[in-house]
Amino acid sequence: GAVVSQHPSRVICKSGTSVKIECRSLDFQATTMFWYRQFPKQSLMLMATSNEGSKATYEQGVEKDKFLINHASLTLSTLTVTSAHPEDSSFYICSARDLGTGNTGELFFGEGSRLTVL
Amino acid sequence: AQTVTQSQPEMSVQEAETVTLSCTYDTSESNYYLFWYKQPPSRQMILVIRQEAYKQQNATENRFSVNFQKAAKSFSLKISDSQLGDTAMYFCAFMGGTSGSRLTFGEGTQLTVNP
Numbered sequence: 001g002a003v004v005s006q007h008p009s010r011v012i013c014k015s016g017t018s019v020k021i022e023c024r025s026l027d028f029q030a031t032t033m034f035w036y037r038q039f040p041k042q043s044l045m046l047m048a049t050s051n052e053g054s055k056a057t058y059e060q061g062v063e064k065d066k067f068l069i070n071h072a073s074l075t076l077s078t079l080t081v082t083s084a085h086p087e088d089s090s091f092y093i094c095s096a097r098d099l100g101t102g103n104t105g106e107l108f109f110g111e112g113s114r115l116t117v118l
Numbered sequence: 119a120q121t122v123t124q125s126q127p128e129m130s131v132q133e134a135e136t137v138t139l140s141c142t143y144d145t146s147e148s149n150y151y152l153f154w155y156k157q158p159p160s161r162q163m164i165l166v167i168r169q170e171a172y173k174q175q176n177a178t179e180n181r182f183s184v185n186f187q188k189a190a191k192s193f194s195l196k197i198s199d200s201q202l203g204d205t206a207m208y209f210c211a212f213m214g215g216t217s218g219s220r221l222t223f224g225e226g227t228q229l230t231v232n233p
Contacts (some may be wrong), residue, residue, distance in 0.1 A: 026170060043209060043223045091161060097219045107221060109163035
């Protein structure tokens with residue numbers, strides 16, 4: 001199946017700094033990628049839909065100025081957590097759909113990135 | 119809005135036995151996809167099985183099969199011959215035909231396979 005890679009897998013930062021997480025589709029093009037947040041022992045919550053060449057679409061309650069999303073190419077989307085605070089500590093996961101495989105509905109997930117804000 | 123409900127937070131099964139995980143959903147759409155994803159301790163999301171709503175036949179992937187009851191909006195996962203490697207969090211997920219690939223996840227069921 002298609003491969004989605006996230007980097008970094010783990011990151012620790014100080015409160016007030018910004019952190020960038022990358023999501024890459026390695027062997028396919030993805031016009032749309034999705035960013036999720038997952039707290040321990042909870043489900044995945046969709047944060048935003050990243051659209052190549054246009055603005056991201058944020059879910060209700062997600063601060064767009066806090067979580068900046070850029071999708072500048074068909075294989076890369078980035079999530080920047082700005083002015084991070086301890087409450088932003090979480091597991092962030094991205095996913096992408098390989099349109100080249102037809103309308104199978106399947107999304108491919110990255111390995112996730114664990115953010116810890118001190 | 120669509121909702122997905124998994125009423126079993128935790129389940130356990132003995133190795134080699136069969137276990138069924140429950141999932142119900144609510145939608146007004148007629149065309150959609152349903153999925154079961156597995157999330158082992160590594161946190162990597164792995165697709166277990168997929169079902170298209172327009173297909174009446176239940177999907178099967180080796181030891182994994184579903185019981186899709188469209189009228190009842192039920193989508194349960196049966197794992198046969200359970201293996202220790204099946205220990206993971208299992209998420210039921212819904213994707214509407216008009217949702218642009220947005221997934222709605224259930225709360226998850228933590229399955230433990232005991233030796």
